[in-house]
Amino acid sequence: MEFVVGLNRTFAFPNPQPSGASTLKPDINGSMNRELTNMGMSLYRMPAPTGYPEVGKKWISSAQLKARIYYQNNLFLNRNSQMLTWVIEQGLSNEEEIVDYLLSLMLANDYQPEERAIALNILTDNG
Amino acid sequence: MVDIFHNGDMAIMPTVSWENTNRSHFENQAAIESGGQFLASQGWLNLHLQSDYREVPLRALNMGKLAQSMRGDYTVTALSSLSNSGLGRSYNQDVQQFLENDLINYMNSSYNLMSSGSDNRQLLYRHGVKLLEDLDILSDINADTYQTENGAVYPSSGLADDLKNAAQLIKADMGLEVISVGVGGWDTHSNQGGAEENGALSKKLEDFSDSIGAFYTDLGEKMQDVLILTMSEFGRSAKVNANIGTDHGHAASWFVIGKSVQGSVYGEWPGLFADQLNRGRYLNDTIDFRNIMAEVLLNHLQNQNVDQALSGFSDYNPLGFLG
Numbered sequence: 001m002e003f004v005v006g007l008n009r010t011f012a013f014p015n016p017q018p019s020g021a022s023t024l025k026p027d028i029n030g031s032m033n034r035e036l037t038n039m040g041m042s043l044y045r046m047p048a049p050t051g052y053p054e055v056g057k058k059w060i061s062s063a064q065l066k067a068r069i070y071y072q073n074n075l076f077l078n079r080n081s082q083m084l085t086w087v088i089e090q091g092l093s094n095e096e097e098i099v100d101y102l103l104s105l106m107l108a109n110d111y112q113p114e115e116r117a118i119a120l121n122i123l124t125d126n127g
Numbered sequence: 128m129v130d131i132f133h134n135g136d137m138a139i140m141p142t143v144s145w146e147n148t149n150r151s152h153f154e155n156q157a158a159i160e161s162g163g164q165f166l167a168s169q170g171w172l173n174l175h176l177q178s179d180y181r182e183v184p185l186r187a188l189n190m191g192k193l194a195q196s197m198r199g200d201y202t203v204t205a206l207s208s209l210s211n212s213g214l215g216r217s218y219n220q221d222v223q224q225f226l227e228n229d230l231i232n233y234m235n236s237s238y239n240l241m242s243s244g245s246d247n248r249q250l251l252y253r254h255g256v257k258l259l260e261d262l263d264i265l266s267d268i269n270a271d272t273y274q275t276e277n278g279a280v281y282p283s284s285g286l287a288d289d290l291k292n293a294a295q296l297i298k299a300d301m302g303l304e305v306i307s308v309g310v311g312g313w314d315t316h317s318n319q320g321g322a323e324e325n326g327a328l329s330k331k332l333e334d335f336s337d338s339i340g341a342f343y344t345d346l347g348e349k350m351q352d353v354l355i356l357t358m359s360e361f362g363r364s365a366k367v368n369a370n371i372g373t374d375h376g377h378a379a380s381w382f383v384i385g386k387s388v389q390g391s392v393y394g395e396w397p398g399l400f401a402d403q404l405n406r407g408r409y410l411n412d413t414i415d416f417r418n419i420m421a422e423v424l425l426n427h428l429q430n431q432n433v434d435q436a437l438s439g440f441s442d443y444n445p446l447g448f449l450g
Contacts, residue, residue, distance in 0.1 A: 038207050040192050050153060056247040057168065061193040061205035062258035065251070066214070069234070073215030077222050114240050122233050 001041045001052070003068060004032065007075060010105060011086055035074075038067040095123045128336040128382075131343055135390035136350065138383040138448035140419065142394045144362065144412030150375055152314065156360040160195035162437035163417050171420055172305050173199030174436040175428055183302020184264045190289035194307040196358075202253040203305075204261050209270040209292035213262060235259055268299060279345035286310045287338040294345045297353060304428070310335065313361040317370035343384060354427045355384040358416070364408050365399055377409035381419060383448050387427070393446050418444050426450070 033043050040059060046052050053059050076083050092098045099119045103111055131137045145163065149155055158164060162171035169177075176187055177200055187203040197203045214234070215226045238255035241248040273295045281287040289308045297303055312331055320326020339355060346353055362376030378397075397403055397411035405411045421443035424430045434441040 047153075056250050057198075059193070060247075060250045060254050061189065061203075062254045062261060063189075063191075063205035063207045064193075065255055065258050067207060069214050073217075073226060073230075077215060077217050077219075077226070112240060115237060118233055118236050118240075122230070 001036065001039075004036060004039070004071065006106075007072060008032075011075070011083075035067065035071045038063075039071065040064055040067075095120060099123060128340050128343075128384075131340065131384055132390060136343075136384055136386050136388050137390050138388050138446075139392045140381045140383070140394055140414050140446070141392065142378040142397060142410060142413040143359075143381045143416050143419065144378045145415050145417065148377065148412075152360060152375070157195045159358065159360055159416055162420060163440055164438035167438065169199035170194065170196035171436045172196045172307065173201050173203070175424060175430050176201040176203070176305065178430055178432055178435060181302065181304070183304075185261070185296065185301035185303055187305045188293065188296060188303060189307045190292060191285075191309050194309055197305070197307045202257045203307075204257060205254075206261075206292070208288065209265070209268060209295065231259055231262065264301070268295065270295060275341070275345045277344050277347045279341045281341040281345075282334055282337045284334045284338060286334060287341065290338050290342040291345070294342055297346065297349065313359065315363065315372050316368070316374060317372040319367075319372040339384065348386075350384075350386045352387075353385055354387065354423065355382070356419070356423055357382045357384075362410060365404055365410055366408070374408075377405045378412040378414075381414075381416070383419070383423070387449060389448050389450055391448070393448060414446065418446055421445060422447075422449055 036042055041052050087098055090101065092101055099116060103109060103116060103119065128137065132139070145159070147158070147163070147165075149165075154165060158167070160170050161167035162174065172187070173196070185204060187197065187201065189197045189203050189205045191207060193203070193205050213227060214230055217223045217226060234255065238252050238259070241252035241255070243249070270292060273291070275281065275291070275294075281291050286308065293306045293308060297306075315328050319328045320330075322329050324330075339357075342355070343350055358381055359379045362379040363373035364376045366373075368374055394414040397413055399410065401407060403411065417437050417440045420437060421433045421440070422445040424433050424436055425445065426449035430436065433443060437443075
């Protein structure tokens with residue numbers, strides 16, 4: 001849930017809608033809640049009394065990873081994505097700056113050089 | 128499900144619990160699924176999978192949230208549903224191409240970097256690599272065009288969808304040995320309802336029964352080699368409470384279904400009179416769940432090392448539902 005809220009707050013993109021329309025507000029009743037359910041965290045349905053698990057051991061599975069990858073790809077690659085506008089607004093001018101800024105935002109710079117190299121490859125291949 | 132019972136293919140065990148039970152659903156459910164150990168990191172089915180190496184495309188599948196039974200060092204396939212959605216969808220063909228090819232290679236490199244280091248990094252590595260393998264293995268399976276057999280009609284529910292996906296994958300002969308499917312909503316503290324059509328509990332039981340009934344019909348003769356075990360920690364108090372519901376109880380009902388099963392009701396009936404109830408409130412247990420698991424491990428999964436999957440439980444006494 002922090003991942004989804006964090007992505008949406010950071011990028012403030014219009015939310016992808018199945019109909020092709022978009023809205024600037026987080027779409028609580030539509031696709032976002034469905035995606036959250038796929039990620040194992042339906043809104044307001046947390047198990048009482050413990051809530052959703054905090055540690056990886058309790059939630060990581062291939063299905064959960066897939067749901068998260070799918071969500072972020074959908075957010076950035078759909079036809080309404082404003083990623084390019086966002087990059088320009090942040091004043092980022094080349095791929096290294098973009099990768100470094102995103103890694104600092106998302107991982108608080110907790111990553112390995114090899115991981116940064118892969119991120120850079122993804123961007124330069126398809127930028 | 129009543130037809131399955133009349134066919135002689137269902138063992139009903141209405142009084143299941145164990146000596147170390149406690150009053151927390153979470154702790155007790157996890158302990159049961161760990162083969163009788165509290166705060167264990169490995170589930171009993173995962174321990175079984177670890178006991179024996181088999182090279183098959185798809186050996187263990189978990190539908191929905193990863194069950195404690197399936198958690199552990201053996202990396203199981205987990206699906207939220209059987210769809211070909213891949214890692215994303217795009218209207219742009221170049222982007223779609225990227226999602227289906229390059230991105231998978233990049234993800235593979237990323238996950239492989241995590242093969243050492245902290246526990247969480249290794250978890251990501253194991254389950255991430257599994258995800259990418261499964262995308263490939265399952266790419267030919269199309270859930271949308273699946274045709275049920277023998278006139279099976281699945282109801283419209285999450286449980287039914289999961290069982291239908293499971294049936295399709297069993298028929299695909301990919302080496303599946305263990306599948307886990309979960310269904311919640313049994314904590315009926317208020318407005319539980321009686322046997323009437325719209326009672327909350329009776330509707331849940333109807334879905335449970337119709338979903339399993341459809342799965343059994345759909346698999347037909349394959350049920351010779353398939354065993355359904357339903358496990359629950361949810362016994363309820365014998366008396367209704369002030370909110371017209373029931374509270375946490377003691378003994379719960381378990382079912383074992385398959386054409387290899389000796390159909391019957393198992394376990395002594397402890398009675399519902401006040402002096403026969405556990406703490407004056409709950410149905411007493413007469414079946415230790417570990418004996419059920421032991422019999423499934425020994426006679427169905429052909430695993431002789433029962434104590435390894437059941438936290439050292441070696442004093443087992445099979446009930447005889449598998450002959």
